[in-house]
Amino acid sequence: MSKRINKSTKNIKSKNHSNIIILEDNNINNINNENNKINDKQNKSTDSLINSSDNYSNDSSTIKESKNNIKNKVWTHIFQEIKYKGDKDIIITANDIKKSKSTWKGENNQFEPRLLCKQDSDKDRPKIFKEYEIYIISIKNGEYLLTKNSIYYKLTYPKSKILEINKNDDSLLLSIGNSESSLIDNLRYAGLFEKKQYLGEKIKYGPLLGGRHRCSFSTKIGEKQVDISGSQYETDACFESENKILLIECKGVNKLKSFNIRQLYYPFRCIYDVVKDKKEIITIFINKDKDDNIHIWKFEFENPLELTSIKNIGYHKYQFD
Secondary structure, eight states: OOOOOOTTEEEEEOTTSOOEEEEEHHHHHHHHHHHHHHHHHHHHOOOOTTTSOSOOOTTOHHHHHHHHHHHHHHHHHHHHHTTOOSSSOEEEEHHHHHHGGGGOOSSOOOOOHHHHTOOOSGGGSOHHHHHHTOEEEEEETTEEEEESSOOEEEOOOOOOOEEEEOOOOSOSSTTSOOSHHHHHHHHHHTTGGGSTTTTOSOEEEOSOSOSEEEEEEEEEETTEEEEEEEEEEEOSEEEEESSEEEEEEEEOSTTOOEEETHHHHHHHHHHHHHHTTSSEEEEEEEEEOTTOOEEEEEEEESSTTBGGGEEEEEEEEEEEO
């Protein structure tokens, strides 16, 4: 026998059809309203700078600016605690940074050295760094140099003819993803790195040096002699041909204005210390903008033993056809 059920109710039958649970529409609405309130609160909350991921899109400039403001307040507090006024080069340790948390009265965060010291471009420098005209660079596991010498290379975008790249359509996987690694893969299998502007010969090995590595060497930053001991670096890609080695750093940030030289120099120096003059080492920096233009700068280190001896020796702009 069928039962008549009011229109303001819904029937949900169990798998064995033996029970009928009747939920009133107004109860469902109440539940949905409560869930919406919870979601609104979650959406309005903002993670603190240090607990947040560094992986955000180009459209999140407002969030990034907020994080930079918090970062600036944290660094200002740290400098006050260690009584540093930006008047000279000093070494600051991870312990110095963490100890400063005990007297911090601002927003809750972990005072995580790795994230606070990550300044991949000049734009990432907190306001206090710009006021003091100082820069920070990792020199040892848990130790950082605060220096008056710039460690950034300013990028320019010369007017240049866009060169077309014939994309390799044979692979079923090259079209997956839009990451920096995907871009490098597509450029590699389109044969760009083997052209005369770069290697000028067939790639024999690579990609090489993937993952994280540690390096130790002595270098000059400006006129200052600096000892690097066990500092960590990552390589986006590295390829080896018969007579040359191609080292690649790649960023997907739209029209990046600068980059930290250490990103190219640390892996370059490790390679140089092994290879010496046996093979030519070519370093390039790749940036893809919002219009899918691929900008590639070619660099050399005039003195392989000096980080700040970097020199731009070529620039090209490309697009996939």
